[in-house]
Amino acid sequence: MPKAAIIGGGVIGGGWAARFLLNGWEVAVYDPDPNAERTLAAVLNNARAALPALSDVPMPPEGTLRFAATLAEAVSGADYIQESTPERLDLKHRVLAEVQASAPDTPIGSSTSGYKPSQLQENARNPGAIFVAHPFNPVYLLPLVEIVPSAANDAAGIADICALMRDIGMFPLHVRKEIDAHIADRFLEAVWREALWLVKDGVATTEEIDEAIRMGFGLRWAQMGLFETFRIAGGEAGMRHFLAQFGPCLTWPWTRLMDVPEFNDDLVNLIAGQSDDQSGHLSIRELERIRDANLIGFLRVLKERNWGAGRVLLEHDARQRQTTPAPTPDTAAPMVMAQMQVLPGWIDYNGHMTESRYLFASSETTDAFLRFIGAGLDYVQGGHSYYTAETHILHHGEAKLGHRLTGSVQVLGADEKRLHLFIRIARDGETVASVEQMLLHVDTAAGRTCPAAPAVLERLMPIAKAHQTLPRPTGAGRHVGQRKD
Numbered sequence: 307m308p309k310a311a312i313i314g315g316g317v318i319g320g321g322w323a324a325r326f327l328l329n330g331w332e333v334a335v336y337d338p339d340p341n342a343e344r345t346l347a348a349v350l351n352n353a354r355a356a357l358p359a360l361s362d363v364p365m366p367p368e369g370t371l372r373f374a375a376t377l378a379e380a381v382s383g384a385d386y387i388q389e390s391t392p393e394r395l396d397l398k399h400r401v402l403a404e405v406q407a408s409a410p411d412t413p414i415g416s417s418t419s420g421y422k423p424s425q426l427q428e429n430a431r432n433p434g435a436i437f438v439a440h441p442f443n444p445v446y447l448l449p450l451v452e453i454v455p456s457a458a459n460d461a462a463g464i465a466d467i468c469a470l471m472r473d474i475g476m477f478p479l480h481v482r483k484e485i486d487a488h489i490a491d492r493f494l495e496a497v498w499r500e501a502l503w504l505v506k507d508g509v510a511t512t513e514e515i516d517e518a519i520r521m522g523f524g525l526r527w528a529q530m531g532l533f534e535t536f537r538i539a540g541g542e543a544g545m546r547h548f549l550a551q552f553g554p555c556l557t558w559p560w561t562r563l564m565d566v567p568e569f570n571d572d573l574v575n576l577i578a579g580q581s582d583d584q585s586g587h588l589s590i591r592e593l594e595r596i597r598d599a600n601l602i603g604f605l606r607v608l609k610e611r612n613w614g615a616g617r618v619l620l621e622h623d624a625r626q627r628q629t630t631p632a633p634t635p636d637t638a639a640p641m642v643m644a645q646m647q648v649l650p651g652w653i654d655y656n657g658h659m660t661e662s663r664y665l666f667a668s669s670e671t672t673d674a675f676l677r678f679i680g681a682g683l684d685y686v687q688g689g690h691s692y693y694t695a696e697t698h699i700l701h702h703g704e705a706k707l708g709h710r711l712t713g714s715v716q717v718l719g720a721d722e723k724r725l726h727l728f729i730r731i732a733r734d735g736e737t738v739a740s741v742e743q744m745l746l747h748v749d750t751a752a753g754r755t756c757p758a759a760p761a762v763l764e765r766l767m768p769i770a771k772a773h774q775t776l777p778r779p780t781g782a783g784r785h786v787g788q789r790k791d
């Protein structure tokens with residue numbers, strides 16, 4: 307399993323840790339703040355409820371998280387290091403020097419919002435290992451990461467970093483020319499400076515500014531950005547007409563960007579006070595959960611439309627599908643045939659996995675078993691198949707959004723025509739539901755039962771014989787209304 311070291315486990319480091327962990331990496335975090343473990347656990351909880359809701363294929367098993375006592379311990383053996391310490395160049399220099407004292411050749415991405423890679427690399431032991439990997443909050447949901455190299459970085463190494471970022475579901479934007487605040491933060495800073503003026507000048511409150519964004523252009527930007535949006539705003543004549551109409555505004559007083567408000571206590575109190583009035587009734591964690599649920603909704607719509615950030619999610623699912631290993635079950639025990647994850651469409655109004663999905667999960671398991679004994683699609687195309695004659699589902703627990711489930715098969719009985727299965731749908735080894743089924747082997751053209759092919763029976767019968775020695779599962783043979791003894 308690949309290993310990431312996260313140096314600084316605050317808002318952004320916590321988000322990186324969650325993204326790596328949920329994509330199956332081992333993660334070691336170093337942060338001297340005694341509260342770091344608690345706050346990271348809260349971020350991770352929100353991430354666990356959010357990221358799997360974007361995925362339509364089972365995510366890899368979650369990696370392991372470790373808090374290291376020293377920076378050297380965290381980076382030891384790491385394949386990748388992400389620095390997310392506070393935005394101060396002197397501090398980042400000290401941290402990068404300490405990292406390179408232990409791991410001089412390991413790639414180190416810095417989350418810096420504004421420093422150029424060449425500034426971070428000053429006096430470094432190995433400047434070529436350091437670059438900017440600037441993410442967006444929440445790191446576990448938003449795909450964008452700006453990858454900014456300087457002339458000291460090697461192009462092939464940066465291409466590898468972009469591939470690594472894609473592997474954890476991100477969209478690496480290779481910023482070809484280093485610049486203060488990279489690409490995206492130039493915009494954010496421009497909008498932020500305008501907003502500070504509008505509040506300071508008493509033109510608008512923090513709430514009115516947020517409404518101006520979220521009721522209008524914020525919605526457009528999430529799906530088409532700036533240029534595509536303005537191209538449409540030019541009507542059929544497109545961008546040329548837009549430029550002709552709005553070009554002259556560039557010389558009008560439509561911005562105060564050339565000027566910056568004085569940053570003092572009055573401004574801080576004005577902004578922070580209005581922000582408290584606007585949103586203080588909700589905790590930060592509650593706001594995070596509201597934000598995450600809204601982002602999931604947007605992102606899933608974009609995914610359905612194979613557009614923008616949604617395309618990144620589809621491509622990530624396709625890569626995950628290819629890397630999911632085929633089952634190699636132990637035939638002398640109930641055989642784990644399927645790995646699944648509870649997806650958003652599986653949840654009902656009670657907030658847990660809906661009953662029809664248990665049948666689906668059981669079919670996925672049975673189908674994998676049938677493929678294993680040689681009765682897969684080729685066999686069906688040859689005119690034979692197993693049809694389900696009877697099913698009994700017994701619920702033992704609940705499965706919630708994002709839970710990872712396994713489907714295992716125990717053969718209760720088999721002969722030439724009949725296949726009696728007991729399927730357990732389990733989470734962390736605990737059975738959530740069991741499904742007992744009788745399947746009949748049929749000649750599909752004739753619509754009648756018939757003996758299975760010798761090749762299928764040759765694979766099935768030794769398993770059935772081995773499973774005879776297993777304890778009979780609790781619940782096998784039960785019928786509705788029967789009292790438990």
Ligand SMILES: NC(=O)C1=CN([C@@H]2O[C@H](COP(=O)(O)OP(=O)(O)OC[C@H]3O[C@@H](n4cnc5c(N)ncnc54)[C@H](O)[C@@H]3O)[C@@H](O)[C@H]2O)C=CC1
Nearest residue numbers: 314315316317318319337339390391392393417418419443
């Ligand atoms: N908050 C945001 O919206 C974004 C921030 N960033 C960048 O990410 C970096 C971190 O920012 P945040 O997570 O927001 O800050 P934060 O204040 O939430 O977290 C910083 C963490 O670094 C830890 N730290 C301090 N000294 C350390 C040291 N010597 N070794 C290890 N850890 C140390 C602190 O204890 C703290 O937990 C900054 O460079 C920032 O510009 C990037 C994208 C967005």
Ligand SMILES: C[N+](C)(C)CC(=O)CC(=O)[O-]
Nearest residue numbers: 418419441442443491494
């Ligand atoms: C405000 N900020 C400069 C820290 C913002 C970022 O760097 C990116 C983000 O997530 O908004």
